[in-house]
Amino acid sequence: MTRLTKLTGAHRDAIPDHVNHWVRIGQCTEPADWDAFAAAAAECYRYAGVAWPGRVVRVSSPLVLSLAAPIAAHFGRRRDSVGGAVDDAVRVAVFDAVGDAVRSEVDTAFRGEVGGAVDREVRAAVDGAVRVEVFDAVGDAVDAEVFDAVDRAVGTAVFDAVDDAVDDAVGDAAFDAGDAVRAEVDGAVDAAVDVAVDDAVGTAVFDAVDDAVRVALGDAADVAVRGAVHRAVGGAVGGAVDGAVDGAVDGAVDDAVDDAVDDAVAAAVGVAVRGAVGGAVDDAVDDAVDAAVSGAVDDAVGISVRAAVRGALGNAVDGADLRKFILDSSHRRHGGQWSASWLARTSFYRDVCGVELSGDLWDRDRAYATAQSSAGWWWPHQQFVMVCDRPRELHLEQVGPAGWGSHRLHCPTGPAISWRDGWSLHYWHGTRVPADLIEGDGWTPDRIMRERNTEVRRCAVEVHAARHGWDQLIATAGWPQIGETVPDPGNPGQTLSLYRLDHVYDQVVHLLRMTNGTVERDGSRRQFGETVPASITDPVAAAAWQIGITRHQYAQTARRT
Amino acid sequence: MILSEMPVSRVLADLAAELDIPIVSGLQHQGDVSVVPAAWAADYRTPTTAVPRAGVAVVRGESGGHTHLLLADRGSGVLASVREAVGGVDDLTVAHVLVPAGAVAWLDHPEHGNSGIGAGAYVLRRKREQADIVLLVRD
Numbered sequence: 285m286t287r288l289t290k291l292t293g294a295h296r297d298a299i300p301d302h303v304n305h306w307v308r309i310g311q312c313t314e315p316a317d318w319d320a321f322a323a324a325a326a327e328c329y330r331y332a333g334v335a336w337p338g339r340v341v342r343v344s345s346p347l348v349l350s351l352a353a354p355i356a357a358h359f360g361r362r363r364d365s366v367g368g369a370v371d372d373a374v375r376v377a378v379f380d381a382v383g384d385a386v387r388s389e390v391d392t393a394f395r396g397e398v399g400g401a402v403d404r405e406v407r408a409a410v411d412g413a414v415r416v417e418v419f420d421a422v423g424d425a426v427d428a429e430v431f432d433a434v435d436r437a438v439g440t441a442v443f444d445a446v447d448d449a450v451d452d453a454v455g456d457a458a459f460d461a462g463d464a465v466r467a468e469v470d471g472a473v474d475a476a477v478d479v480a481v482d483d484a485v486g487t488a489v490f491d492a493v494d495d496a497v498r499v500a501l502g503d504a505a506d507v508a509v510r511g512a513v514h515r516a517v518g519g520a521v522g523g524a525v526d527g528a529v530d531g532a533v534d535g536a537v538d539d540a541v542d543d544a545v546d547d548a549v550a551a552a553v554g555v556a557v558r559g560a561v562g563g564a565v566d567d568a569v570d571d572a573v574d575a576a577v578s579g580a581v582d583d584a585v586g587i588s589v590r591a592a593v594r595g596a597l598g599n600a601v602d603g604a605d606l607r608k609f610i611l612d613s614s615h616r617r618h619g620g621q622w623s624a625s626w627l628a629r630t631s632f633y634r635d636v637c638g639v640e641l642s643g644d645l646w647d648r649d650r651a652y653a654t655a656q657s658s659a660g661w662w663w664p665h666q667q668f669v670m671v672c673d674r675p676r677e678l679h680l681e682q683v684g685p686a687g688w689g690s691h692r693l694h695c696p697t698g699p700a701i702s703w704r705d706g707w708s709l710h711y712w713h714g715t716r717v718p719a720d721l722i723e724g725d726g727w728t729p730d731r732i733m734r735e736r737n738t739e740v741r742r743c744a745v746e747v748h749a750a751r752h753g754w755d756q757l758i759a760t761a762g763w764p765q766i767g768e769t770v771p772d773p774g775n776p777g778q779t780l781s782l783y784r785l786d787h788v789y790d791q792v793v794h795l796l797r798m799t800n801g802t803v804e805r806d807g808s809r810r811q812f813g814e815t816v817p818a819s820i821t822d823p824v825a826a827a828a829w830q831i832g833i834t835r836h837q838y839a840q841t842a843r844r845t
Numbered sequence: 846m847i848l849s850e851m852p853v854s855r856v857l858a859d860l861a862a863e864l865d866i867p868i869v870s871g872l873q874h875q876g877d878v879s880v881v882p883a884a885w886a887a888d889y890r891t892p893t894t895a896v897p898r899a900g901v902a903v904v905r906g907e908s909g910g911h912t913h914l915l916l917a918d919r920g921s922g923v924l925a926s927v928r929e930a931v932g933g934v935d936d937l938t939v940a941h942v943l944v945p946a947g948a949v950a951w952l953d954h955p956e957h958g959n960s961g962i963g964a965g966a967y968v969l970r971r972k973r974e975q976a977d978i979v980l981l982v983r984d
Contacts (some may be wrong), residue, residue, distance in 0.1 A: 684929075685929045774872075774874060793975050794975075814972065814974045815974045815975045816974070816975050817975045818975075829973075830972040830973055830974070831874075831879040831881060831937060831970045831971075831972055831973075832881075832886075832937050832970060832973075833872075833881060833885050833886075834885075837872065837881075837885050838872070840871060840872055841871075841872045841873065841874065842869045842870075842871035842872055842873050843867060843869045843871075843873040843874070843960065844873065844874040844875075845873075845874070845875050845876070845954075845957040845958050845960060
């Protein structure tokens with residue numbers, strides 16, 4: 285295996301196109317490519333050595349996925365005899381709570397329509413995921429563990445023994461034929477043992493453990509135990525897919541690419557590729573969505589589920605457990621299109637640099653990258669795969685050079701990001717704000733000044749000023765003027781004035797009111813305000829500070845357009 | 846002569862004459878970009894790169910904003926180095942520009958129109974605001 289020890293000029297030249305390719309994937313708002321996702325996800329399961337569940341549940345938004353996937357995993361098991369009644373009681377309680385969560389999350393203006401839609405989506409997704417029973421979760425977990433142990437034991441005792449015997453017998457006499465013979469014997473022994481163990485474990489162990497758990501713990505406690513086991517199973521499956529596919533490739537890439545190179549080219553690859561894509565996609569969008577979802581789940585499900593479940597079952601099973609499970613489940617979901625930066629890094633080595641990896645690792649990487657880039661978040665589970673659509677619209681602004689932090693969510697006229705079920709998030713220059721601050725007429729100055737969250741209040745002030753100018757805000761807020769209104773030496777015929785802005789930013793700042801140098805088409809001049817340090821009390825000095833020159837120099841302005 | 850085959854500066858100079866765009870060697874402002882004489886700017890560094898025929902964006906228009914484009918004729922000897930201002934208290938400069946005697950550089954903006962920059966050395970600066978952190982103004 286050849287190690288990559290330096291980047292060539294051609295490698296570097298390819299970076300911009302490579303970055304653009306992955307940024308486009310990360311920012312894509314087309315409907316998910318469901319078929320491509322399913323095919324690639326099935327490949328991932330195969331590489332991970334986990335049986336493909338064959339059930340791909342499509343959901344409409346991250347909110348739906350974040351509620352439905354853990355709930356389905358929590359309750360996704362046989363409901364006929366074991367704990368059926370308890371399950372149903374909890375399911376009803378949880379679904380009611382989910383409805384509350386969705387309703388509180390979805391803005392008042394859209395509550396009826398969108399809230400109901402999302403609520404129904406969650407229910408449908410859970411039902412879709414758990415409709416067909418395969419194995420009970422308790423059984424599966426123990427099953428897998430026992431299977432592994434038995435398999436190892438049988439492998440050592442039977443397979444290796446037979447293998448050695450065959451080798452010994454054939455060995456020297458017919459070396460060339462050895463491989464062929466060994467393959468045949470291996471196949472026969474392996475298959476035979478495998479089937480036998482599978483049958484034995486599948487019936488005896490599964491049933492025994494299941495009965496034992498039920499007898500020992502009773503139905504109510506069973507639910508809690510199952511939750512714990514499910515966590516283990518879910519973690520194992522998610523981890524297996526992730527570890528075997530993504531992790532293995534990542535590790536192999538790290539092995540194949542010289543440490544020194546990775547350090548040396550960090551600026552070119554780490555920053556230019558991952559950073560550029562990440563800034564444009566991952567940290568701008570994924571973090572925002574993540575925070576919104578977590579907040580929604582935490583706020584609403586936490587309180588209401590706990591109360592509902594307690595009411596139904598008493599203290600034996602606490603809704604807090606489910607809430608924690610839902611919140612703790614986020615590591616199990618895969619980032620989909622918003623993992624573009626990681627995919628950009630590995631595929632840069634794969635496609636641009638031609639780094640060689642052993643075996644089928646690059647095939648694994650391609651399968652994983654295809655699954656990730658075909659849709660939004662997805663959640664691999666033993667019994668189902670839940671996958672989220674891409675957003676319907678996405679608005680970002682670039683606030684820095686390509687790299688980490690280059691983009692943030694922003695839309696002054698509507699949602700910065702929304703999904704086809706209507707779930708949407710509003711952002712003003714990277715700060716999440718209530719929908720009604722952006723939609724329609726926005727907030728009145730009175731409403732703005734009553735806002736207790738300082739970040740939101742600052743955004744509201746900026747939104748209002750951008751739409752209506754500063755006069756109304758200044759009048760309503762009662763911000764005191766600092767000094768006199770003076771002629772603007774940098775803008776003949778116009779004036780400058782300063783106001784003290786209280787309760788907008790963490791620190792007191794002054795607002796410089798000025799007039800645009802360019803006359804609008806209707807003949808008016810746009811009034812606008814910008815903030816300056818509170819230490820500046822002279823309007824002309826404030827205008828000079830904005831471009832880093834002195835008051836005297838600013839007064840020598842020759843022209844403004 | 847077809848317009849597109851003419852030197853950029855001549856096209857602009859003709860247009861400038863028609864539109865009465867003054868050529869200024871002192872401090873001037875085009876929206877949120879100011880042309881500041883280098884004598885007032887401690888951070889001025891002599892640029893080494895000729896302005897390409899297509900011009901060079903000193904501030905790119907993003908999310909609805911407009912691009913401030915610096916233009917000069919290829920043979921004019923106008924030099925410019927463009928950099929990203931990150932908006933720190935002392936980091937406002939987006940370009941260093943050197944206009945030799947007899948030459949003109951043009952700063953073009955769809956909303957604010959054109960500005961002629963006469964002979965001299967300059968830094969082009971963005972405006973800053975004081976919020977909880979210092980921010981760059983975008984128009």
